[in-house]
Amino acid sequence: ASGTFQYAAVRWFYDVSQLGAVCTKGASPVPWEGNPSPRTAESPAANINAVGLQNPGIDHYLAEDLPKLKAAGAFVISNVAGHCDDDYAAVVEKLADSDADMLEINVSCPNVSAGGMSVGTDPVALANLMDRLRPMTDKPMIVKLTPNVTDITVPARAAVEHGADALSMINTLKGMRINIRTGKPIIANVTGGVSGPAVLPVGLAAVYRVRTALPEIPIIGLGGIDSGEKALEYLYAGANAVEVGAAALFDPVAPLRVARELDDLLDSRPELAAKLAAGQTWR
Numbered sequence: 001a002s003g004t005f006q007y008a009a010v011r012w013f014y015d016v017s018q019l020g021a022v023c024t025k026g027a028s029p030v031p032w033e034g035n036p037s038p039r040t041a042e043s044p045a046a047n048i049n050a051v052g053l054q055n056p057g058i059d060h061y062l063a064e065d066l067p068k069l070k071a072a073g074a075f076v077i078s079n080v081a082g083h084c085d086d087d088y089a090a091v092v093e094k095l096a097d098s099d100a101d102m103l104e105i106n107v108s109c110p111n112v113s114a115g116g117m118s119v120g121t122d123p124v125a126l127a128n129l130m131d132r133l134r135p136m137t138d139k140p141m142i143v144k145l146t147p148n149v150t151d152i153t154v155p156a157r158a159a160v161e162h163g164a165d166a167l168s169m170i171n172t173l174k175g176m177r178i179n180i181r182t183g184k185p186i187i188a189n190v191t192g193g194v195s196g197p198a199v200l201p202v203g204l205a206a207v208y209r210v211r212t213a214l215p216e217i218p219i220i221g222l223g224g225i226d227s228g229e230k231a232l233e234y235l236y237a238g239a240n241a242v243e244v245g246a247a248a249l250f251d252p253v254a255p256l257r258v259a260r261e262l263d264d265l266l267d268s269r270p271e272l273a274a275k276l277a278a279g280q281t282w283r
Helices: 058-071 085-095 123-136 153-161 197-213 228-237 254-267 270-277
Strands: 040-043 046-049 076-080 102-106 141-144 166-169 173-175 192-195 219-221
Touching: 040 192, 046 197, 058 076, 058 085, 076 085, 085 102, 085 123, 102 123, 123 141, 123 153, 153 166, 153 197, 166 197, 192 197, 197 219, 197 228, 219 228, 228 254, 254 270
Parallel strands: 076 102, 102 141, 141 166, 166 219
Antiparallel strands: 040 046, 046 192, 173 192
């Protein structure tokens, strides 16, 4: 998943072409420094981060990161970050003729003051953004949704009706921890995004609700996946594919391990594999 995969690190552990796809860290029009430190805090069965989409910018991504991944044989999903519609458009314009295989529009980051989740929680703003981005490229476009809404099917429908080819869900939940010695938040940004095993039930429910509301749209499920069994839960809930995020921060091989565990589960249950292929398990 975007934000947790670093090719420079994982290339020493396995061949990234073995993965179905690599979703890269969000790229912005210009380099972003991100949020001040401390940026992370631990919580039972979860990690909280407020990195703030720090990245070296789209030009660096196109010159350095993307070519290395493509040379390694990876199928690349390029994540797009922005503080405003102009930011998103500037990045998509540069990716339009690149070697990226798909784009993922991040309208769900809870750790930036503008753009990000403020777009993903407003279906009108999301529709307007998609109306602007969709004509800019023929590349398949995924919209990454936030769980920090009353009804996730509302932004999901707005994204699909205005050009999204697929949806990914969920991004992190907003949360915080307090340092009881100081009485102040541990994270300098006060709140951060909660990820890890604790968010699994939230992600599953989100996928199920959107799949029920939008039976045909491809869905990528993420949130709390650290095993083949949990990946299978997402497929049962209605996802067509899954992403591994926080688990990769603690185990760089986690994405490949999860994929192999899922393959083993499906190999041992051919009737289940057939149902998944037909999209029937969630009904």
